[in-house]
Amino acid sequence: MRIHACQCQEDGISIEFSDKKTAEFSLFWLRDHSTDAKSLNPSTLQRDLDTFNMPVPKLAQQQLLNDGAVLQIHWQNDATLTEFTADFLHAMAYPCVPEPGYKLWGNELQDRVPDFDFNQISQSDAAFLPVIDAMENFGIVTFSNVPTDMSATKALLEKIGYIRESVFGGLWDFSNNQAHSDSAYTSVGIGLHTDGTYTIDPPGLQLLHCLAFEGEGAFNQFVDGFKVAQLIKEQEPQAYQTLTRIKVPAHYIEPGIQLRGEHPVVREDKNGHFEQICFNNFDRSPFKLTAEDEKAFYHAYGKYQQLVNDPALQIQFQLQPGKAVWFDNWRTLHARTAFSGFRHLAGGYTNREDYISKKLTLRGQTPWQE
Numbered sequence: 390m391r392i393h394a395c396q397c398q399e400d401g402i403s404i405e406f407s408d409k410k411t412a413e414f415s416l417f418w419l420r421d422h423s424t425d426a427k428s429l430n431p432s433t434l435q436r437d438l439d440t441f442n443m444p445v446p447k448l449a450q451q452q453l454l455n456d457g458a459v460l461q462i463h464w465q466n467d468a469t470l471t472e473f474t475a476d477f478l479h480a481m482a483y484p485c486v487p488e489p490g491y492k493l494w495g496n497e498l499q500d501r502v503p504d505f506d507f508n509q510i511s512q513s514d515a516a517f518l519p520v521i522d523a524m525e526n527f528g529i530v531t532f533s534n535v536p537t538d539m540s541a542t543k544a545l546l547e548k549i550g551y552i553r554e555s556v557f558g559g560l561w562d563f564s565n566n567q568a569h570s571d572s573a574y575t576s577v578g579i580g581l582h583t584d585g586t587y588t589i590d591p592p593g594l595q596l597l598h599c600l601a602f603e604g605e606g607a608f609n610q611f612v613d614g615f616k617v618a619q620l621i622k623e624q625e626p627q628a629y630q631t632l633t634r635i636k637v638p639a640h641y642i643e644p645g646i647q648l649r650g651e652h653p654v655v656r657e658d659k660n661g662h663f664e665q666i667c668f669n670n671f672d673r674s675p676f677k678l679t680a681e682d683e684k685a686f687y688h689a690y691g692k693y694q695q696l697v698n699d700p701a702l703q704i705q706f707q708l709q710p711g712k713a714v715w716f717d718n719w720r721t722l723h724a725r726t727a728f729s730g731f732r733h734l735a736g737g738y739t740n741r742e743d744y745i746s747k748k749l750t751l752r753g754q755t756p757w758q759e
Contacts, residue, residue, distance in 0.1 A: 390475040391457035397448060404478060407457065412482035419462060420446035423471040443467075489662040490525040491720070493616040495702045502704065503527060507535040507713075510548070517548050518751045520715075524594075525748065528717035529611055531706075535598060535713045542598040542735040545713060550743030553592055555585075556646055564733045578727040581612055581697045582669035584718050584738075586639035587648045591667060593741030595723075596715045597734055599708035604730015609714060610705040612722045614666030617696045618655045621689070628689035633657065635686050637667070638674040649674070654693060665719040670694060697722055708734070 391407035401415040421440050423429065428438040449465040460478065462471040503523035510517050510532070523530045535541050543560055546552045552559045585591035597609070622629040632654040641648040652667035670690075678686055696702060705726075708714065716723060719741060 390479045392453055392460055392475045392478070393457060395451065395453065395460060397451065402448075402451065402460075402462075404460070404482075406475065406479050408479075410479070410483060412478070414478065414482075416446040416448065419471065419473070420464060420469075422473075423469060424473075425469055425471055427469065428471075486660050489660075491528065491615055491663070492526045493619055494527060494613050495616060496700065496704055498527065498529075498613075499704045502529055502531050502706075502714075504531045504533055507532050507541065507545070511544065514751060520548075521744075521748050521751055524715070524717060524744075528613060528615070528720040530715050532598075532713040532715065533711070535711050537600045537710050539600070539735045542596065542713070542737065545598070545715070546596055546737045546739055549594065549739040549747050551739075553738040553740050555588075555592070555738060556641065556643070556648065559737060561734070561736045563735075564731065576607075576728050576732070579725045580671060581610060581703075581722040581724040582671060583614065583666055583722055584669075585650075586637070586652060586667045586669040587641040587650045587672050589650050590741075591650070591652070591665075592718050592738035593744050594715060594739045595718045595736065596713060596739075597708065597736045598713040599710050599732075600735055601710055601731065601733040602708065604728050604732060606726050606728030607732050608705045608707050608726045610703050610724040610726070611714075611716065612697045612702050612704075614668065614697075614720050614722050615663040616702060617693060618663055618666065620696060621692055625689075625692065627685070628692050629655070631682075631685045631689035632693060635678070635682060635689075637690070638676050639669060639672040640674045641672060654690065663720070666722070668693060668697070668722060 392404055393407050393409075394405045396403045398413070400417075401413050402419065403411065403413050405411045420443065421438065423438065428436065430437050444466040447465040449463040451460065451462045453459070454461050454472075458475055460473045460475070462473075463469075464471065503520075503526075505520055505523075510520055520530055532545065535545070539560060539562060543552070546560070557563075583591065584595060618629070618632070621632065633656065634653060636651040636653050638649065638651040652665075654666065654668050655663065656665040656667075658664040677683075718738070
């Protein structure tokens with residue numbers, strides 16, 4: 390990208406880019422975004438400029454460098470020299486709306502879930518990038534040949550960042566021993582849901598690692614929550630709007646603990662792409678709506694429940710010792726059938742921001758280059 394021409398105005402600069410698009414930038418914005426070493430810390434990329442105590446910005450001079458690849462500004466007030474690339478200014482004025490990184494799926498993903506060898510992905514950060522790519526695409530991956538000890542569980546979780554603490558601890562070590570007031574600590578079947586609807590910030594990713602299993606049953610089931618949302622969006626737009634509009638309260642209670650949160654079932658990002666699913670009918674708290682909203686809510690919520698229980702949208706497999714599954718809790722609903730015998734799992738949560746940080750870092754991106 391190049392700047393074809395720029396023109397000074399009373400309190401800004403009008404720029405014409407080489408693609409014939411134009412944009413206006415105020416002097417205040419340009420000074421606030423200056424990348425000189427006194428305004429922006431070069432090592433942390435944090436703003437050192439005291440934006441709202443700086444003098445009113447006034448131009449001394451502006452010029453184009455490198456055939457319009459760079460705009461250079463000399464400020465009158467403090468002799469600061471600011472340079473902006475044409476690419477940066479164009480991206481700020483005309484941000485690219487990316488295609489969604491996810492690929493919607495149903496039971497065609499059965500036996501096709503991306504699987505990675507523990508030893509290979511443990512070699513380096515670069516070797517872990519395909520895992521990140523697959524997670525973004527499908528919201529679920531599996532690992533094979535994982536040592537059946539919790540040090541391996543911990544190593545997998547820390548490939549993303551620090552392990553998130555919760556009422557269940559940090560690194561989990563659980564079996565059907567009823568240690569908590571949660572059905573995960575029993576052998577009964579668990580319906581499809583996302584975790585942490587009762588928290589203000591539901592966990593981002595969840596890992597389950599099988600350490601031992603002697604019994605029958607315990608098939609893990611998964612559904613692409615984005616796929617379900619897309620189907621409702623296409624089939625019943627009003628029901629979809631209800632799922633994005635009404636916040637559903639949820640709770641977790643055990644002696645000494647009361648967690649409460651509320652979220653819409655579906656949340657979109659600024660580009661209109663699916664960003665988060667929060668659905669757990671088991672943890673839903675009592676709440677009262679107007680008669681009109683109540684009717685709309687039960688219909689839309691029931692429609693979502695109906696679709697997640699459609700076998701055509703589900704995949705399932707049985708975790709055996711040495712196998713782990715890692716999934717996006719902001720997207721993928723999970724469940725487990727009832728079982729007999731003894732089952733010992735380890736696992737944990739990682740935060741959404743740590744996953745995004747690892748994704749940007751491994752891809753060599755900055756946040757404004759997504």
